[in-house]
Amino acid sequence: MSTPSMIIIYVDNPQKSADFYRQLLGAEPVEHSPTFALFVLNNGFKLAMWSRHTVEPAARATGGGAEICFLCEQPEQVDALYQQWLGKGLTIAQHPVAMDFGYTFVAEDLDGHRLRVYKLNEESSV
Template sequence: MAAPNMIIIYVDSPEKSVGFYRQLLGVEPVEQSATFALFVLSNGFKLGMWSKHTVEPAAGAAGGGMEICFPCEQPEQVDAFYQQWLAKGLAMIQPPVAMDFGYTFVAEDLDGHRLRVYKLND
């Protein structure tokens, strides 16, 4: 069976989302048009952004129903990401907190998709 290697999120404006994710990820998109954009990260993960107004077949999801996760190796890295993202003006919906699975916080992108940074418990 083929292993997934890409996720596509539906966004209101791929152009605005590219600006947001360019700043967040520190990389340029490998593809960008008025209706779609694609980032390929150093680990091979692909993040696509498709205009919710033009996706085919049409999707009922309005955005915000997705969580993109960023693992850390140390709790201090979680705190560092929190401070960096806070300084960049990201909307924070959960401050750093210890949960049953580990230490985490959650921010949101322009379309309400969740961005979770975490360090799993050992």
């Protein structure tokens, strides 16, 4: 069986999205063109942005249909990222809150894709 290794999100403007994620991730894209950008993170995860205007075959989704999750080891890390992202002007869809799976908040990128930061409860296995 193959293992998923990358997510592609459809964006309105890959150059603007790459700038947004460059600041958010503290990383440089390894590939960048007017229609596509790709980040390869330290853990091997690949995050790509493809222009929703040029993706082939044409996509039915127009943006905002994905949730990218950022796992933290401590609740304090969730709070720290929340404050950091607030300072960068990110739209916050959900302020830090304890939920059944753990402690979390949700921000949004330029296209409305959700960015969930969370610390799992000790008993959760997700």
